Amino acid sequence: MTTDHAVDIDKQVRIYITVFVSLMALTIITVAIARLDLPIHLAVTVALFVAIVKGSLVACYFMHLIAEKKLIYAVLALTAFFFVALLALPVITHHDGFWIHGLH
Amino acid sequence: MEIPYTVEVRPDTGLTNGKIGIWLFLASEVMLFGALFASYILIRTGAPTWPRGHTILNVPLATVNTIVLISSSVTMVMAWASLMRHRFGTYRIYMGATILLGGVFLVIKYFEYSHKFETGLFPSTSNFLAIYFTLTGLHMLHVMGGMAVNAYFWGPGAKLYKTNPEWFINRVEHSGLFWHFVDLVWIFLFPTLYLL
Numbered sequence A: 001m002t003t004d005h006a007v008d009i010d011k012q013v014r015i016y017i018t019v020f021v022s023l024m025a026l027t028i029i030t031v032a033i034a035r036l037d038l039p040i041h042l043a044v045t046v047a048l049f050v051a052i053v054k055g056s057l058v059a060c061y062f063m064h065l066i067a068e069k070k071l072i073y074a075v076l077a078l079t080a081f082f083f084v085a086l087l088a089l090p091v092i093t094h095h096d097g098f099w100i101h102g103l104h
Numbered sequence B: 001m002e003i004p005y006t007v008e009v010r011p012d013t014g015l016t017n018g019k020i021g022i023w024l025f026l027a028s029e030v031m032l033f034g035a036l037f038a039s040y041i042l043i044r045t046g047a048p049t050w051p052r053g054h055t056i057l058n059v060p061l062a063t064v065n066t067i068v069l070i071s072s073s074v075t076m077v078m079a080w081a082s083l084m085r086h087r088f089g090t091y092r093i094y095m096g097a098t099i100l101l102g103g104v105f106l107v108i109k110y111f112e113y114s115h116k117f118e119t120g121l122f123p124s125t126s127n128f129l130a131i132y133f134t135l136t137g138l139h140m141l142h143v144m145g146g147m148a149v150n151a152y153f154w155g156p157g158a159k160l161y162k163t164n165p166e167w168f169i170n171r172v173e174h175s176g177l178f179w180h181f182v183d184l185v186w187i188f189l190f191p192t193l194y195l196l
Helices: A003-035 A040-062 A070-093 A098-103 B017-046 B059-084 B088-118 B127-154 B156-163 B165-195
Strands: none
Touching: A003 A040, A003 B059, A003 B165, A040 B059, A040 B165, A070 B017, B017 B127, B017 B165, B059 B088, B059 B165, B088 B127, B088 B156, B088 B165, B127 B156, B127 B165, B156 B165
């Protein structure tokens, strides 16, 4: 193991610990916000925002996505596209058959 | 015959086959959970009334489980980092802790499920409980699967470290990617089911 490599891993370990502390703090924030009994639209927005921040920290640092190869990003971009399309399907149905009637 | 591109990267992808394989698998997992989340949105928005999760579910237990699973993600990545530092003994401790924390998660979930069944709350009771048991049940199966793989790399699978350490480190990294994904899913399940 070269000295540079060892220093690099030590630096990464410090990042992992920082991310861990941040995730713990964000978990406490999530629960604390839920106790405020906010209106449902605001509660959903805030809870999902915090969850996205937490998820990004896990993906970027624990899963090393912050420095990954282009092919992995391409696979994930494609996945993200279909994932959003999947989640959008229920929203589209709320437009009272807009898509179906729009075709005629 | 030797398995190709387990340690050296493929020239066309710039990755080992294991790395691209695990990411493609995780992409399929995103779609699996995505379909269930879409079902949840559809059922919830279509229902005339929907209970807030905290009125039915045990938030303190789920919070503890969130902390347990996040901690297990840290021990998992530390296990990989230990291998990168060529500290096999430390790797074993961190990997053992990861498996143990996975076990703690399942035990807490067992108490949660038992309490629901004892009070007559089943998947057939309501749409909320149906989606709760489906999502958390599927997630639990993933925890079990991840624990089985991690236990293999803690025990018999660790023999590979003596003969081909780079390959073993890559395998642990891939196993870790799955484990972090399981943690990531829970990060979204927790507020969605318990808090909203």
